[in-house]
Amino acid sequence: MxxxxxxxxxxxxxxxxxxxxxxxxxxxxxxxxxxxxxxxxxxxxxxxxxxxxxxxxxxxxxxxxxxxxxxxxxxxxxxxxxxxxxxxxxxxxxxxxxxxxxxxxxxxxxxxxxxxxxxxxxxxxxxxxxxxxxxxxxxLRVSAKTGLDAAVADASQAGNSPGTHARFGRAVAAMSDRALLVRNTIPTTFPLLRVASGQADVFWQYEPDLPGTAAGTLLATEAGAVVSDLSGKPWDLNSPDILVAAPGVHAAALEVLSS
The missing domain is CATH 3.30.540.10 (Fructose-1,6-Bisphosphatase, subunit A, domain 1)
Structure with missing residues (x-):
């Protein structure tokens, strides 16, 4: 240990x-x-x-x-x-x-x-x-899915500006065209736990708060998830946004959310 x-x-x-x-x-x-x-x-x-x-x-x-x-x-x-x-x-x-x-x-x-x-x-x-x-x-282990068309994607609404809200709405619409199901849910920890357990496949958030992402992201990545920011760069707690996904769908989710 x-x-x-x-x-x-x-x-x-x-x-x-x-x-x-x-x-x-x-x-x-x-x-x-x-x-x-x-x-x-x-x-x-x-x-x-x-x-x-x-x-x-x-x-x-x-x-x-x-x-x-x-x-x-x-x-x-x-x-x-x-x-x-x-x-x-x-x-x-x-x-x-x-x-x-x-x-x-x-x-x-x-x-x-x-x-x-x-x-x-x-x-x-x-x-x-x-x-x-x-x-x-x-x-805990993430899902083995390899197609976004079979993926359950969760997001948590965040940010306090109209611009962030508009960006979030566009992302939900774009992901809805590609994923099986898109949900907006709070608090942040629970969708991250669903990714960690394989019950969901994708999670993203703009302007994430530290208490909401710190514990859940470690649980997800230790269960096999891939984490980045929404530009594809390595993530840490000071990153401006976050994407956590099963390895088989992370690249496709990033393509949707970074466009």
Whole structure:
């Protein structure tokens, strides 16, 4: 086991603590009345879960920083914890099941270790760079598809500008002409897990947020996926966009999305 692998039990425990906080507050009947109520509930979930995670991980890796999405737009060199205490909070507050705690340890822009804990279904996904990806101790593997016409493609809407939204709409239309099925889904981690497990074949996103991509991308690539930006260049956490796909369809998906 690598040096980072030795940290895995502590990271799993931290994810469990955060997930316990979320699970205790989950009610399938919840329906926020408006945007303000939705954000109030989501912020409380994120704050409480992230605090539980940090309580376990503080001091586990001396010198590692804590990425703050509110304060930083890119990831500086070095080792960083990237935590989303309530990945999919918008789902949680609407009584939907796709929410989780995600933890990634990143070094110089490259994810090294990740854990995703999803209480609904009792699922724990783990990955260590160079050592594969697992869900509840079973290996994850991407699909063997070689044709985009048989591929399920997922995207996650991102960005806050009309230009990005227009680009996203054009890409969905172009991919719909080539792929079997195109879906727009949130949060980012779940479509990446579907690629990792072979249940989907392509994922792309513009202006990806770091907490959403750090953990899930490592799980997908350790399961055999190919990752790049949408110009075909090598991807890291500071890249402006992302494409993650099964090896047999990555080139075709890149052709569609880069045109």
């Amino acid at each position: 690598t040096a980072y692998g030795e940290l895995l039990p502590s990271v799993v425990e931290a994810a469990n603590r955060g997930a316990d906080f979320l699970e205790a507050r989950f009610d399938p009947r919840t329906r926020p009345a408006d945007r303000a109520a939705m954000y109030h509930l989501g912020a409380g979930l994120e704050e409480g879960s992230a605090a539980a995670v940090r309580e376990v991980l503080d001091g586990v890796l001396p010198g590692a920083g804590w990425f703050d999405a509110e304060a930083e737009r890119s990831l500086p060199p070095g080792e960083w914890w990237i935590v989303d205490g309530a990945e999919g909070a918008v789902n949680h507050v609407h009584g939907l099941p796709e929410w989780a705690v995600t933890i990634a340890l990143v070094k110089d822009g490259i994810p090294q270790l990740s854990v995703v804990r999803q209480p609904v279904g009792d699922l724990t996904c783990t990955a260590i760079r160079g050592m594969g990806a697992r869900r509840n101790d079973r290996p």
